[in-house]
Amino acid sequence: MNAGPQVVRAAVDAVVAWARSGRSVRDVIAANVALRQASGALRAQVSALATAAVTLAIRHEFLLAGDDGLRGLSAPARGEALVLAAAVANGAWAPEDAAAAFAAVHRSTLPFAALTAPAAAFALNASPERAFAREHSVPEWFATAALQAFGEQAAAVARALSQPAPRTLRANLLVVRDRAELVAELAAAGIATRAATYAATALHVDGDVDLFATGAYARGAFEQQDEASQVAVAAVAPPPGGKVLDLCAGNGGKTLALAAALRNRGQVLATDVHLGRLQGLRERLRRARADNVQVAAIGEHDWPEPVRTFAANADRILIDAPCSGTGSWRRRPEGRHAIDAVSLRKLVATQDDLLRRAAAVLRPGARLCYATCSLLPTENEARIDALCAADSGLERVRMVEVLGGAFGRSVADATGTFLVLRPDRHGCDGFFLAILRRR
Ligand SMILES: C[S@@+](CC[C@H](N)C(=O)[O-])C[C@H]1O[C@@H](n2cnc3c(N)ncnc32)[C@H](O)[C@@H]1O
Incomplete structure (x- = not known):
C-alpha cells in the first residue's frame, strides 16, 4: 500500500525546494528535469503527495512536534517528515512504516501514530482560533477571518480547501x-x-x-481552467463585438476565455505589470487561435496613453486583482504559508488603487468587473463598498440580472448581488466577482 519510493523521494525534493526557494510546488515540480522525463501519471502522483504535504504542514507539524513544529529539523528532514505524514494521512503508508523509514535516514524518531489524534487534541491549551488553525492546517489570521466570515460553516470551508482540486x-x-x-x-x-x-x-x-x-x-x-474562472467570464459577458480591457491579465487564463466568449470578434486588450507573465500569454494566444487580443505592459502607477484611450472606450474593464489566493489554496498550497497580516494589507491597498484608477476612466454604461480568488470579505465586498461610498456614479449590477434568476441565485451571495463561489458549496475554487456600472 506504500506510495513508491520514487514518488516519495521526488515529493520530498519538491517540498524541500519549496521551503528553500519559496517557489510554488507546481513550479518546482515543472522544473524537475528527471520528472519531466517521467510518465504523466508519476508526475501527477508526486504533485498530489507534495501538495498534500504542504497543505497539511501546519496540522502535521503540530501533531508530530507540538506548537514548536519541526523547527529543530534540517530542511530535508522536515520535508521528509511532511511527505511521510501526508502519505500516512491519505492511507498510503502505515504510521509504523513511516516512522521506520524516517528513522532509517535521519536517525531520530517522530510519532507518526499521533497523526490519527482525535479533534480534541487540537483544542488543548488553545483559543478557538488556534485550535481551528491547527486542525485545518491554516494560519491563525485565516482561522480568525474564516470564523468571523463563515461562522458555523467555517469548518466545512476549511475542510474543502484541504481536499485535492478537481482537474x-x-x-x-x-x-x-x-x-x-x-x-x-x-x-x-x-x-x-x-x-x-x-x-x-x-x-x-x-x-x-x-x-x-x-x-x-x-x-x-x-x-x-477552474470552473469558477469560467463562470466569472460568463458573468463578465462581453457584448458581441465589444471591447474588453483585461487589466491584470497575468498569463492569460481569463484573457483566453474572454477572446473565446467574443468568438474572436471585438477586441481584448490584455495588460499586466509583470512582463514574464505577458510573454506566457502571447504563447498561449497562438495555440488557442485567439486573434482578437492585443497585449501591453503597464506600470503600477502609470498606464501608457493607448491603454488609457482603450479603457475610456471599453465596454468592460476586468480587474482580476492580485489577492491572498485563499480560494485557490487547493491548487496553490504554499499560499497558506506565504500571506500574513502585513502582506494582506498591501494587497488591499493595491486592490483599492486598481479599482479607483479603473473607475476613473469607466465610461457611462460600461461595466467594471472586479474579481478575486479570495474568500475574505475584506478583499471582496469591503473593497466594493469602499469604492461605491467614494464614487456615487457607480451602481452594482446584480448577478441575478446578469446570469438569470435561478442560475444567478445558485452562484450568488444571499442577496443575489455578487458572484460568490465556494469550494464547499460549488466544488470549484473560492471566487468573488462584483459588477459595477457607471450611471
Ligand atoms: C490573479 S492574477 C491574474 C490572473 C489572470 N487574470 C488569469 O486569469 O490567469 C493577478 C495579476 O495582477 C497583476 N498585477 C499586480 N499589480 C498590478 C497592477 N498594479 N496593475 C496591473 N496588474 C497588476 C499580477 O502581476 C498578476 O499577474
Missing part, C-alpha cells in the same frame, strides 16, 4: 464547436470526462492521464 478543462470554442465535441474527442483518445455543473464550457477529468500529450491539447481544443 477541470475549458473547451476552447475558437477550436471546438461546443463542450460535447471536446468530450467526444477526448473519449476517442480513451480519456473519460464529466460535464461540470455551473459553466457550460467546463468539464472535469478523473485520473492521472497526461492531457498535454493529447492531440486535442496540441490543436488548442482546451485549456486547464
Whole structure:
C-alpha cells in the first residue's frame, strides 16, 4: 500500500525546494528535469503527495512536534517528515512504516501514530482560533477571518480547501464547436470526462492521464481552467463585438476565455505589470487561435496613453486583482504559508488603487468587473463598498440580472448581488466577482 519510493523521494525534493526557494510546488515540480522525463501519471502522483504535504504542514507539524513544529529539523528532514505524514494521512503508508523509514535516514524518531489524534487534541491549551488553525492546517489570521466570515460553516470551508482540486478543462470554442465535441474527442483518445455543473464550457477529468500529450491539447481544443474562472467570464459577458480591457491579465487564463466568449470578434486588450507573465500569454494566444487580443505592459502607477484611450472606450474593464489566493489554496498550497497580516494589507491597498484608477476612466454604461480568488470579505465586498461610498456614479449590477434568476441565485451571495463561489458549496475554487456600472 506504500506510495513508491520514487514518488516519495521526488515529493520530498519538491517540498524541500519549496521551503528553500519559496517557489510554488507546481513550479518546482515543472522544473524537475528527471520528472519531466517521467510518465504523466508519476508526475501527477508526486504533485498530489507534495501538495498534500504542504497543505497539511501546519496540522502535521503540530501533531508530530507540538506548537514548536519541526523547527529543530534540517530542511530535508522536515520535508521528509511532511511527505511521510501526508502519505500516512491519505492511507498510503502505515504510521509504523513511516516512522521506520524516517528513522532509517535521519536517525531520530517522530510519532507518526499521533497523526490519527482525535479533534480534541487540537483544542488543548488553545483559543478557538488556534485550535481551528491547527486542525485545518491554516494560519491563525485565516482561522480568525474564516470564523468571523463563515461562522458555523467555517469548518466545512476549511475542510474543502484541504481536499485535492478537481482537474477541470475549458473547451476552447475558437477550436471546438461546443463542450460535447471536446468530450467526444477526448473519449476517442480513451480519456473519460464529466460535464461540470455551473459553466457550460467546463468539464472535469478523473485520473492521472497526461492531457498535454493529447492531440486535442496540441490543436488548442482546451485549456486547464477552474470552473469558477469560467463562470466569472460568463458573468463578465462581453457584448458581441465589444471591447474588453483585461487589466491584470497575468498569463492569460481569463484573457483566453474572454477572446473565446467574443468568438474572436471585438477586441481584448490584455495588460499586466509583470512582463514574464505577458510573454506566457502571447504563447498561449497562438495555440488557442485567439486573434482578437492585443497585449501591453503597464506600470503600477502609470498606464501608457493607448491603454488609457482603450479603457475610456471599453465596454468592460476586468480587474482580476492580485489577492491572498485563499480560494485557490487547493491548487496553490504554499499560499497558506506565504500571506500574513502585513502582506494582506498591501494587497488591499493595491486592490483599492486598481479599482479607483479603473473607475476613473469607466465610461457611462460600461461595466467594471472586479474579481478575486479570495474568500475574505475584506478583499471582496469591503473593497466594493469602499469604492461605491467614494464614487456615487457607480451602481452594482446584480448577478441575478446578469446570469438569470435561478442560475444567478445558485452562484450568488444571499442577496443575489455578487458572484460568490465556494469550494464547499460549488466544488470549484473560492471566487468573488462584483459588477459595477457607471450611471
Ligand atoms: C490573479 S492574477 C491574474 C490572473 C489572470 N487574470 C488569469 O486569469 O490567469 C493577478 C495579476 O495582477 C497583476 N498585477 C499586480 N499589480 C498590478 C497592477 N498594479 N496593475 C496591473 N496588474 C497588476 C499580477 O502581476 C498578476 O499577474
